[in-house]
Amino acid sequence: MVPIIIFGLSALITLGAALAVVTNKNILHSAFYLVLAFAGVASLYVLLEAPFIAVVQVLIYIGAIAILIVFAIMLTRRIGSDDLIQRNAQWIWAAMGAAGLFLVLGWIVYSVNWPVVTQIVPEDTITILGQELLSTYVIPFEVASVLLLAALVGSIIIGRERE
Amino acid sequence: MADLINLIENWIKNLLLGWGASAGLTGFILQALGSVLVVMVCFAIVIVLIWVERKLAGRLQDRFGPNRAGPYGIFQSFADMIKIFTKEYVTPAGAEKGLYNIAPVLAMASVLAIWAVFPFAVNVIGADIHVGVLYIVAVGAFGILAILMAGWSSNNKYALLGASRSVAMLISYEIPMVIALLVPVLLSHSMKLSVIVEAQEPWFIFVAPLAALIFSISSMAEIGKAPFDLLEAESELVAGYHTEYSGMKFGMFYVAEFLHQFTVGALITIFFLGGWTGPMAVRWPILGVIYFYGKSLFIYLVISWIRLSLPRIRIDEMLDLNWRFLIPVSFVNLVAVAIADRVMMEFTLARWIYVLVMFGMNMFILWAALAIAEKNDQAVEREEFPPRPVAVPPGVDSK
Amino acid sequence: MTIPINWYLLVAAGLFSIGLYGVLSRRNAIGILMGIELMLNAVNINLIAFWRYLDPVRMTGQVFAIFVFTVAAAEVAVGLALVIAIYRNRDTIVIEEIDLLKE
Amino acid sequence: MLNYWLYIGIFLVVAVVVPLVAVLLPVLIAPKKPSARKEEVYECGIESKGNVRIQFKSQYYIYALIFLIFDIEVIFLFPWAVALGELPIFAVVEGVIFIAILFAGLIYAMRKGALAWS
Numbered sequence: 123m124v125p126i127i128i129f130g131l132s133a134l135i136t137l138g139a140a141l142a143v144v145t146n147k148n149i150l151h152s153a154f155y156l157v158l159a160f161a162g163v164a165s166l167y168v169l170l171e172a173p174f175i176a177v178v179q180v181l182i183y184i185g186a187i188a189i190l191i192v193f194a195i196m197l198t199r200r201i202g203s204d205d206l207i208q209r210n211a212q213w214i215w216a217a218m219g220a221a222g223l224f225l226v227l228g229w230i231v232y233s234v235n236w237p238v239v240t241q242i243v244p245e246d247t248i249t250i251l252g253q254e255l256l257s258t259y260v261i262p263f264e265v266a267s268v269l270l271l272a273a274l275v276g277s278i279i280i281g282r283e284r285e
Numbered sequence: 286m287a288d289l290i291n292l293i294e295n296w297i298k299n300l301l302l303g304w305g306a307s308a309g310l311t312g313f314i315l316q317a318l319g320s321v322l323v324v325m326v327c328f329a330i331v332i333v334l335i336w337v338e339r340k341l342a343g344r345l346q347d348r349f350g351p352n353r354a355g356p357y358g359i360f361q362s363f364a365d366m367i368k369i370f371t372k373e374y375v376t377p378a379g380a381e382k383g384l385y386n387i388a389p390v391l392a393m394a395s396v397l398a399i400w401a402v403f404p405f406a407v408n409v410i411g412a413d414i415h416v417g418v419l420y421i422v423a424v425g426a427f428g429i430l431a432i433l434m435a436g437w438s439s440n441n442k443y444a445l446l447g448a449s450r451s452v453a454m455l456i457s458y459e460i461p462m463v464i465a466l467l468v469p470v471l472l473s474h475s476m477k478l479s480v481i482v483e484a485q486e487p488w489f490i491f492v493a494p495l496a497a498l499i500f501s502i503s504s505m506a507e508i509g510k511a512p513f514d515l516l517e518a519e520s521e522l523v524a525g526y527h528t529e530y531s532g533m534k535f536g537m538f539y540v541a542e543f544l545h546q547f548t549v550g551a552l553i554t555i556f557f558l559g560g561w562t563g564p565m566a567v568r569w570p571i572l573g574v575i576y577f578y579g580k581s582l583f584i585y586l587v588i589s590w591i592r593l594s595l596p597r598i599r600i601d602e603m604l605d606l607n608w609r610f611l612i613p614v615s616f617v618n619l620v621a622v623a624i625a626d627r628v629m630m631e632f633t634l635a636r637w638i639y640v641l642v643m644f645g646m647n648m649f650i651l652w653a654a655l656a657i658a659e660k661n662d663q664a665v666e667r668e669e670f671p672p673r674p675v676a677v678p679p680g681v682d683s684k
Numbered sequence: 685m686t687i688p689i690n691w692y693l694l695v696a697a698g699l700f701s702i703g704l705y706g707v708l709s710r711r712n713a714i715g716i717l718m719g720i721e722l723m724l725n726a727v728n729i730n731l732i733a734f735w736r737y738l739d740p741v742r743m744t745g746q747v748f749a750i751f752v753f754t755v756a757a758a759e760v761a762v763g764l765a766l767v768i769a770i771y772r773n774r775d776t777i778v779i780e781e782i783d784l785l786k787e
Numbered sequence: 788m789l790n791y792w793l794y795i796g797i798f799l800v801v802a803v804v805v806p807l808v809a810v811l812l813p814v815l816i817a818p819k820k821p822s823a824r825k826e827e828v829y830e831c832g833i834e835s836k837g838n839v840r841i842q843f844k845s846q847y848y849i850y851a852l853i854f855l856i857f858d859i860e861v862i863f864l865f866p867w868a869v870a871l872g873e874l875p876i877f878a879v880v881e882g883v884i885f886i887a888i889l890f891a892g893l894i895y896a897m898r899k900g901a902l903a904w905s
Contacts, residue, residue, distance in 0.1 A: 124309075124793065129687050133695045140699055140722050144706030149715055150437065154384065156718050157430060163699075163725050166692065168792050170736045175728075175749050177419040178862045182753050185426030186855040187721065187760050189452065192433055193848045194714055194764040196449070198771040209709050216708030220701040227697035236689050236737065243740045248415055248476060251743045252870025255863070256878045259747050263881065266754045266863065267888040273758035274856045274892040278899060281765035281848060312790070313797075320798040324805050371817050377828050390806045397802035401795045411798070412791035419865060420795075441828050453847045456854040463861050471868040529828070533813045537806055604850075608893075608902040616890055619864075620883050627871060627879045750862060757859045761852050768845060 129169055136162030150195050157188045171243045174251065289571045290409050323400050323411070330578075331543045332362045338543070338589055345593050372532035377440055380529065384438035388431045389530065389537035395427035396545045403551060404479045406561045406573030417478040418470055421552065422463055425507070428541075429455050432526050435538075439529035447525030450600065455507060457604060461611040462503040468496035468622050469556045482560030490557040492640055495618045495647040497557040499611055504549045505588060506603070510542065512595040513603060550584035551577070558584070609661075614654045621646055692733035700726035711778045713767045717760065724756045853896060860889050 139158035146152045160183040167176035244250060255263050294315060301311045336351065336359055343350020351358030376385065402417045404410040414420060429452055436448020470476055472492060473484035490497045506513040527538045554560055558580050561573030598606075625646055629639055699722055706719025728749045735745020774781070867882045896902055 125687060125789070128796070129691065133691075136695065137698050137702065140702040143718055143722065144702055144709065144715075149712055152715065152718060154430075154434070156721065159699075159722065160725065163729060165796075166695065166729060167732055168789075169687070170692065170732050171740075171789065172732050172736065172746060172749075173414055173416050173792065174419070174866075175732055175746055177416045177423045178750070178753060179728075180423040180426060181419065182757060182855075182858055182862065183721070183725075184430065185423060186456075186851070186858045187757065189426075189429060189433065189456065190760060190764060190848070190851045190855055191714060191718065192437075193449075193452075193851050194768060196437070196445075197768055197845055197848055198714070210711045213709035216705050219708065220705035223704060224697055224701035227700070228694060231690050231693040231697060236693075238689055238737045239739070241740050243736065246415055247743060247746070248866055249474075249870050249873065251746055252866030252868075253874060254743045254747060255750075255866055256870065256874055256881055260881055262747075262751060263863065264885060264888070266751065267860070267885045269754060269758055270856050270859055271888050271892045273761045274853065274889075275895055277761045277765035277852050278849065278896055280762070280769045281845065281852065282899070313793075316794045316797050317801070320794065320801045321805075323798070324801050328805070370813050372813060373818050373820065374813060375821075378823070379828065386810075390803060390810055393806035394799070394802040397805070398799055401798035401802075412794045414791050414795070419862075422861075439828075449847050453850045457850055460854060460857045463858075464864075467861070467864055467868050470865065471871060474869055474872040476865060476869055532817060533810050537810060604902070609897065612893065613890075616886060616893075620886055623868070623871065623879050623882060627876055630872065631876065753862065754859050757855055761855055764848075765852065768848065 125169060128165065132162045132165040132169065135159075136166065150192065153188060153191050153195060156191070157184050160184050160188065172247070174248055290406070290574070291570070319411075320401070324397055327397060327400060327544055327547075328540075330547060331540050332366070334543055334547060334585065335362045335365070337586075341586065341589055342593055345590070369533055369536045374534060375531045377529045379440035381438040381440070384434045385529075386534070388435035388438065389527075389534045389541075391427055391434065392431035393537045393541045393544075395424055395431060396541045396548055398424045398427070399548055399552075402478055403555065403577075404482055404560055405577055406570035407567050408570055409574060410479050413477060413479050416476050418466055418476040418481075422459070422466065425459070428545075435530070436526040439526070441529050444526050444528045447528065451509060451526055454513070454600075454603065455509070457607045458503040458506040458611075461499050461607065461615045462507065464612070464615040464619055465496045465500035465503065466556065467619055468493045471619070471623055471626060478555055478560075482555060482562060485559045485562065486636065487640060488557060488559040492643045493557070493618075493622060493647060494644065495614070495651050496622070497553070498651070499615045499618070500556065501553060501588075503607070503611060504552065505592070506607070508542065508546050508549055508588075510546065510592050512592060512598050546588055547581060547585050550581040550588065553584050554580040610654070610658055614650070617654070618647070618650055621650060689733055689737040692729060696726040696729040696733070698726075699723075699729065713770070713778075714764070717763050717767070720763075721756065721760070724752060728752050849902075853893075853902075856892065857889070860885075 136159050139155045139162060142155040143152045143159060146155060160179060164176045164179040164184075167173070167179060297318070298311055298315060301314060302308070306314070339361065340350040340358070351361035354360040354364045376382070399421050401411050402414060402420055404413070432448050432451050432455070436444045436446075436451075439445070469481050469489050472489060473481045475481060475484070527535055530538060554577060560580075561577040563572065563576040566573040566576055622643070625643060629642065703719045703722030703726060706722060707716050708719075710716045710719060731745050731749045731752065735743075735749075739745065770776075863885065864882065867878070867885075871878060871882075
């Protein structure tokens with residue numbers, strides 16, 4: 123019973139906050155609602171018995187990405203004001219498209235019979251994760267570091283103020 | 286048995302079960318009671334610490350410190366509490382009410398939340414999760430967010446400037462802190478705090494002194510008090526991000542700062558000073574709790590001593606210290622410890638040889654880093670401020 | 685009682701659709717990036733849900749989720765840097781006004 | 788395992804509720820005499836001029852950006868550090884390569900002067 127209540131709350135928070143993110147008129151408030159949505163997703167990960175992913179979600183999304191977004195909003199302050207119209211002209215079509223997509227996805231989710239297994243999650247997932255990361259997935263592991271290097275160099279070049 | 290804590294726990298459990306509560310509800314109530322107890326102890330500690338800190342500051346600066354309310358002024362904190370609870374809230378015009386009011390609560394909650402995973406004794410452990418270390422790092426993110434909220438919503442230039450400076454500093458120092466934390470994780474092969482504590486034979490401060498040093502410096506910066514108190518450099522930024530806060534809302538930021546310092550003491554205790562371990566701590570768990578809080582208090586006082594003795598450093602110096610010294614050194618240290626640990630694991634060495642090699646290596650890295658830093662520093666200094674004779678006024682050619 | 689996998693997938697579908705709406709309806713480049721973040725989160729929920737219910741013994745799902753985190757972070761870093769660079773040069777980040785190539 | 792997380796959940800609720808009570812208590816017992824003068828924004832005694840939401844340096848943004856990249860690096864390194872004992876000795880080299888590549892990024896940022904406070 124308890125997991126279902128927690129699931130309901132997390133799902134409600136996540137989706138409610140996400141709706142606020144895309145509809146709020148003040149872009150900075152959107153950013154703070156985004157944090158709430160990320161936190162809701164993190165609690166879903168806990169329910170899915172993936173605590174590592176949950177803390178990483180908080181660490182990366184709330185601790186770094188959200189702060190980066192808030193900084194970017196403050197840097198481009200004029201768009202943060204309320205008087206700018208944040209919605210474009212085709213928003214009604216966008217809303218209908220998104221609702222249509224949701225209906226299709228929902229129909230697929232409910233019509234497919236997912237082949238669920240009843241294995242339980244191992245006790246210490248992190249050791250296994252580390253082992254797989256450094257054996258099976260060692261190439262992606264190294265490539266990730268190259269990707270991060272590229273992102274670092276690229277964004278410093280683009281983002282720096284030129285004298 | 287002298288296991289007082291479990292005795293009380295079992296007594297409550299049996300009492301509740303005797304009243305006809307279900308096992309699930311009993312567990313829930315016990316967990317709630319436990320968390321309320323931990324939070325309340327935190328608040329009680331802060332009340333005492335504020336007095337201790339002020340008395341210590343007074344003594345170190347050749348003053349008396351609080352000495353009016355009660356003997357040695359021990360009731361000073363309670364007088365302050367009565368004052369702050371009856372103070373009027375002044376909300377600045379144009380503040381964004383929602384964010385403005387959430388920020389102090391969030392700041393306090395983010396510090397308190399760290400205490401959920403601490404091991405207090407051999408069998409008194411909060412939540413013994415497998416990702417304990419990362420949890421501690423992740424929860425800190427909410428504190429940064431609270432600062433941004435406070436700074437933005439106050440509708441005050443100083444608050445916004447202070448907040449952006451604070452956040453820049455906090456996120457900068459989080460990098461060496463986390464990398465230093467990787468070292469105890471590496472040495473104990475676990476992120477579980479209880480495992481890290483039990484793996485410390487001897488304490489990790491002897492195995493990885495450099496990581497302990499880096500962690501201490503960077504978490505002192507995270508506290509945001511002197512010598513890293515640039516966020517509330519009174520002469521420049523008024524009071525930083527909480528300029529516009531009054532009454533208990535300001536009090537929350539203040540208490541959070543004190544508790545954060547004590548929490549840093551507890552973290553250093555857990556990661557480098559053996560946590561609750563000590564003589565007889567396994568047989569008498571209550572002793573473990575005493576050791577844990579005692580060590581944390583000791584570290585707290587040492588941090589206070591350091592910050593009362595040192596002047597504030599400039600923001601560019603502070604960022605340079607982080608980016609040009611702490612981060613490179615912590616990376617080098619991590620790599621060296623990883624290689625040494627893994628290589629020595631291949632041979633069956635006596636523990637004392639292992640510790641000696643680790644200690645020597647750490648000291649060597651520290652010495653080398655300091656030597657390189659000094660050399661660079663002198664080069665920079667010579668470039669920027671060429672030496673000139675003392676008695677000649679600037680602008681006059683001395684040759 | 686355990687929660688059926690469909691519920692998680694439904695939440696992820698909802699999150700994805702909301703994110704898509706955000707991407708399509710925002711005029712503000714940072715708003716669009718936020719929508720993309722929501723969509724990536726929805727993808728991650730699906731990955732972890734499938735990992736939990738289909739193959740919890742191996743960590744493939746979690747590894748994939750970590751790589752999604754990495755890509756999301758790189759995307760945000762470069763994306764926001766671009767936004768700031770554009771703002772500096774053109775003084776706007778309203779997407780409709782950034783139309784040099786049209787002229 | 789989930790039991791621990793239930794404890795953390797309860798703890799988080801307590802950690803929010805207790806400060807909330809402390810903040811709400813003065814609303815009941817403290818005096819309340821608002822006035823326009825009192826609520827003026829503090830600026831060393833002079834009246835505040837212009838937009839308060841000043842634009843600040845993009846230097847802050849660069850710091851946040853580098854922080855994000857290194858945060859991501861850390862989430863790869865934690866599983867590496869935990870699993871190192873049970874991996875072949877070559878895994879250390881893999882981790883070191885990973886660190887070295889990002890360290891190059893740090894050196895690059897340093898050389899470019901992106902980290903200097905100007």
